[in-house]
Amino acid sequence: MKKTAPTIRDVAAAAHVSTATVSKFINGAQRFSPKVEAAIESAIAGLGYKSNPLAKSMITGRTNTIGLSVLDITNPHFSSILKGANRVAHDQGFSVLLVDTEETPSRERRTLEELSRRVDGMIVFSRMREHEMTWMTEIDKPLVFFGSLAQLPLPTVASDDHGGAYMLAQHLRMLGHRRIAYLGFSKSRRDEERLGGIRESLNAAGLELAIFDAEAPSLAEGERLCSAIVLGSQRPDALICYNDLMALGFMKEASNLGISIPQDISVVGFDNIPYGKYTTPALTTVDLQSERMGATAMEKLLAVIRGQHVEKLTKVAPQLILRASTVARRP
Amino acid sequence: MKKTAPTIRDVAAAAHVSTATVSKFINGAQRFSPKVEAAIESAIAGLGYKSNPLAKSMITGRTNTIGLSVLDITNPHFSSILKGANRVAHDQGFSVLLVDTEETPSRERRTLEELSRRVDGMIVFSRMREHEMTWMTEIDKPLVFFGSLAQLPLPTVASDDHGGAYMLAQHLRMLGHRRIAYLGFSKSRRDEERLGGIRESLNAAGLELAIFDAEAPSLAEGERLCSAIVLGSQRPDALICYNDLMALGFMKEASNLGISIPQDISVVGFDNIPYGKYTTPALTTVDLQSERMGATAMEKLLAVIRGQHVEKLTKVAPQLILRASTVARRP
DNA sequence: CTGTTAGCGCATTCAC
DNA sequence: GTGAATGCGCTAACAG
Numbered sequence: 001m002k003k004t005a006p007t008i009r010d011v012a013a014a015a016h017v018s019t020a021t022v023s024k025f026i027n028g029a030q031r032f033s034p035k036v037e038a039a040i041e042s043a044i045a046g047l048g049y050k051s052n053p054l055a056k057s058m059i060t061g062r063t064n065t066i067g068l069s070v071l072d073i074t075n076p077h078f079s080s081i082l083k084g085a086n087r088v089a090h091d092q093g094f095s096v097l098l099v100d101t102e103e104t105p106s107r108e109r110r111t112l113e114e115l116s117r118r119v120d121g122m123i124v125f126s127r128m129r130e131h132e133m134t135w136m137t138e139i140d141k142p143l144v145f146f147g148s149l150a151q152l153p154l155p156t157v158a159s160d161d162h163g164g165a166y167m168l169a170q171h172l173r174m175l176g177h178r179r180i181a182y183l184g185f186s187k188s189r190r191d192e193e194r195l196g197g198i199r200e201s202l203n204a205a206g207l208e209l210a211i212f213d214a215e216a217p218s219l220a221e222g223e224r225l226c227s228a229i230v231l232g233s234q235r236p237d238a239l240i241c242y243n244d245l246m247a248l249g250f251m252k253e254a255s256n257l258g259i260s261i262p263q264d265i266s267v268v269g270f271d272n273i274p275y276g277k278y279t280t281p282a283l284t285t286v287d288l289q290s291e292r293m294g295a296t297a298m299e300k301l302l303a304v305i306r307g308q309h310v311e312k313l314t315k316v317a318p319q320l321i322l323r324a325s326t327v328a329r330r331p
Numbered sequence: 332m333k334k335t336a337p338t339i340r341d342v343a344a345a346a347h348v349s350t351a352t353v354s355k356f357i358n359g360a361q362r363f364s365p366k367v368e369a370a371i372e373s374a375i376a377g378l379g380y381k382s383n384p385l386a387k388s389m390i391t392g393r394t395n396t397i398g399l400s401v402l403d404i405t406n407p408h409f410s411s412i413l414k415g416a417n418r419v420a421h422d423q424g425f426s427v428l429l430v431d432t433e434e435t436p437s438r439e440r441r442t443l444e445e446l447s448r449r450v451d452g453m454i455v456f457s458r459m460r461e462h463e464m465t466w467m468t469e470i471d472k473p474l475v476f477f478g479s480l481a482q483l484p485l486p487t488v489a490s491d492d493h494g495g496a497y498m499l500a501q502h503l504r505m506l507g508h509r510r511i512a513y514l515g516f517s518k519s520r521r522d523e524e525r526l527g528g529i530r531e532s533l534n535a536a537g538l539e540l541a542i543f544d545a546e547a548p549s550l551a552e553g554e555r556l557c558s559a560i561v562l563g564s565q566r567p568d569a570l571i572c573y574n575d576l577m578a579l580g581f582m583k584e585a586s587n588l589g590i591s592i593p594q595d596i597s598v599v600g601f602d603n604i605p606y607g608k609y610t611t612p613a614l615t616t617v618d619l620q621s622e623r624m625g626a627t628a629m630e631k632l633l634a635v636i637r638g639q640h641v642e643k644l645t646k647v648a649p650q651l652i653l654r655a656s657t658v659a660r661r662p
Numbered sequence: 663c664t665g666t667t668a669g670c671g672c673a674t675t676c677a678c
Numbered sequence: 679g680t681g682a683a684t685g686c687g688c689t690a691a692c693a694g
Contacts, residue, residue, distance in 0.1 A: 005471070050444075050448065052389075052448065054388050054389045054394070054448070057385050058383075058386050058389050061385075065428070065449075073413055073414055073417070074407065074410045074411055074414050074605075076405065076407075076410075079405045079407075079410045080405055082404055082429070083404055083431065087431075090431075095428055095429075095446070095449070096428070096429050097396070097426055097427070097429075098426075098427050098428075098429045099426070100413075100414065100417050100418075113381075114384075117381065117383065117384050117385075118384050118385070118396075118426070140336075219605055219609060248606070248609045249609065251609070252611075252613075255611060274405075274550055275579070277550075277583070278550060278579045278580065278582070278583045278606075278610065279609065279611065280583075280586060280610065280611045
């Protein structure tokens with residue numbers, strides 16, 4: 001039946017024009033006499049012709065595809081980023097090629113270098129430290145990076161993690177908490193920033209900070225580290241978690257251990273994933289605007305691709321989401 | 332500097348061989364004399380040559396890319412499917428091009444038809460009814476569909492929704508529930524199957540089923556419909572939700588309304604999303620094996636692409652996840 | 663084993 | 679306005 005799909009040549013022949021004319025007409029690069037245009041249109045319709053995007057891409061060098069690299073697509077923070085990025089891309093006629101590095105940075109460089117040849121630009125979320133990322137600037141495609149960069153001349157979209165963490169700590173302090181702990185994830189580049197924000201707040205009050213470190217930013221790790229935190233010799237009266245997933249895991253296990261939240265310990269997180277609102281009690285957190293960040297990064301990248309000038313750093317302001325229930329006032 | 336990337340011709344010239352030789356060597360299609368191979372290798376290294384995947388794809392017709400179309404990537408059910416599919420794809424050297432139809436089927440056909448030209452095969456999750464899907468069989472690329480199909484000759488991967496729902500209903504019945512309600516989502520093709528499973532169980536006992544219908548399979552809809560369910564004239568003693576998201580939304584609002592779960596009403600869901608385990612009480616649900624389904628679908632598709640024979644239908648067995656806390660025994 | 667020769671389907675000069 | 683010619687970077691016969 002349809003052994004070989006019709007090519008632009010078939011259309012040209014059927015419409016009694018040249019392939020060049022058909023090409024220009026299809027791409028709207030030029031107008032033609034009504035007679036010719038009608039002939040082309042009916043030839044296209046008659047043959048059911050569809051331009052071959054692969055051939056087109058090879059010629060133009062543009063694929064209308066954007067690569068997006070995230071650390072773990074099942075983490076709601078990243079699904080939301082993807083959601084926002086995908087929506088913008090779709091609206092502007094682009095597709096998203098996803099890379100889920102699954103927290104394993106070993107093949108990240110090769111993967112991204114290969115990816116770069118198949119897309120018009122990429123958006124990258126990575127755990128790599130800045131000094132091991134210089135190769136990214138040598139990739140011959142527009143790139144937008146998530147997180148702030150001190151040296152590398154790459155456009156970035158970042159949340160104000162330091163500020164968000166500071167807000168969280170201030171909030172806890174104002175409610176009277178004195179023994180604050182941080183359940184962090186030191187492998188992340190943002191961990192330092194959050195830690196910095198917390199420290200800035202606590203130092204001003206001369207408060208100590210107890211630190212626990214997770215192996216992964218996951219529900220399971222929050223669960224696992226719970227007992228060490230609440231059954232240690234000096235139980236904190238408030239815990240700031242690296243993200244909401246860890247906070248949820250922690251809360252569940254605390255409940256199993258007979259610890260009441262927030263009576264025995266207040267808990268707060270980062271990200272504002274949807275599920276934090278649906279636990280009991282509901283989780284106080286910092287909204288990092290994941291979906292908006294994804295959308296912003298995509299908008300920025302598409303602007304770069306179009307040759308427009310963009311700011312190096314786009315900062316998305318965090319918002320403290322107060323759900324009083326995981327946080328109590330201390331005497 | 333690197334104005335034009337080196338082509339296979341540059342390599343051939345530098346190694347004093349023909350482009351055909353370089354091509355075959357790169358693709359491992361043939362071995363050559365050590366001298367030639369060494370020359371090619373050093374030429375490649377010297378020039379920093381990378382094969383242009385676009386040109387290669389145009390020739391071979393293979394892109395090493397799989398299209399995956401889902402309904403809403405922020406739904407954990409779908410992120411898990413994507414996770415499983417992506418892992419298998421990655422292991423076999425394929426990338427995933429994601430399409431998030433966002434529950435809007437209007438442009439679905441065009442989107443998928445366009446997508447089909449850029450990938451080697453696709454995996455599709457859709458709300459479309461079977462009779463409006465015949466065009467899918469005419470797409471000239473391997474396609475694996477999620478869900479069971481009565482007529483269409485498409486390979487599919489499906490969960491046993493009927494069976495899972497039956498298990499759920501049986502479980503509730505055996506614990507003494509008599510007034511069971513279903514919070515469904517009739518726009519979904521799987522809604523009927525789940526309803527069928529529930530009915531099969533209840534009919535055997537001569538029990539009625541109250542049905543509520545959501546506009547979307549979301550947290551917010553579960554929340555919204557809660558009051559109508561629990562504050563109606565005949566409050567059910569158990570509620571089966573179309574999915575876990577709706578169940579979580581329902582549970583939260585029920586708690587706000589002063590309704591205790593499971594004392595006042597038992598709640599169960601579908602999917603076994605990770606967050607169901609972390610609510611209080613933890614949610615009893617049917618595990619549909621999302622990640623495995625994604626992996627299975629990808630394996631099946633890659634087999635088809637390789638020309639291997641595959642079963643029309645691959646069924647993934649559901650598993651009841653008992654978390655006693657959302658379900659009570661009735662007198 | 664290695665090279666020659668054709669294209670793949672399309673966009674793009676540059677003529678007319 | 680329109681078309682003939684050229685080539686993108688690569689692979690696929692077919693020769694030798």
